[in-house]
Amino acid sequence: MPSRLPSRPEEEESLTDEHRGEALLRIARNALLELFDVPGEPEVAEPWLREVGACFVTLRRDSALRGCIGTILPYRPLIEDLRGNTLAAATRDPRFSPLAREELDHTVIQVSLLSPLQSMEFDSEADLLRQLRPRIDGLVLEHRHHRGTFLPAVWKELPDPAMFLNQLKRKAGLGVDFWSPETQVRRYTTESWSEAG
Secondary structure (H helix, E strand, O other): EEEEEEEHHHHHOOHHHHHHHHHHHHHHHHHHHHHOOOOOOOOOHHHHHHOOOOOOEEEEOOEEEEEEEEEEOOOOOHHHHHHHHHHHHHHOOOOOOOHHHHHHHHHHEEEEEOOOEEEEOOOHHHHHHHHHHOOOOOOEEEEEEEEEEOOOHHOOOOHHHHHHHHHHHHHHHOOOOOOOOEEEEEOEEEEEOOOOO
């Protein structure tokens, strides 16, 4: 049974959420298995999977990150986004070598569904920091051709808002001390499920 990782600590798991999580994780696992010509489990093509959606797929081995690829803006059916991002996390994350067949049994999959992006209004970096909601907000930071995003799960590693923002700027290719009135920030929340392990 998948474990749900809510972005809001007070959220409670429902049967619907559990069902969705099982379906998403099965599709992602099957995509990995198919990569190595290993038979997967049967999938149910439910209508909600055909709706346009955006997700991130995170792979971990022994609790260490092994790959993470996702979509910020939805543009294709969720099932296609999920399969595509699973394969990309396994084979095209530039930080890692492609996943090997012998790693399959030791790889844990997490799927995060993104809410629509919400533009934030602020008049300074300090104002932005005051508006951040630790453990709830995922952020997309943009300045001209620079862009980076952190999922809400990153708050576990970077619980301080200033540290979270500084590392996000670094991920976007900007200096930690960088600030410009032209900086744009959008936030989102996620619903996340993870395989046991």
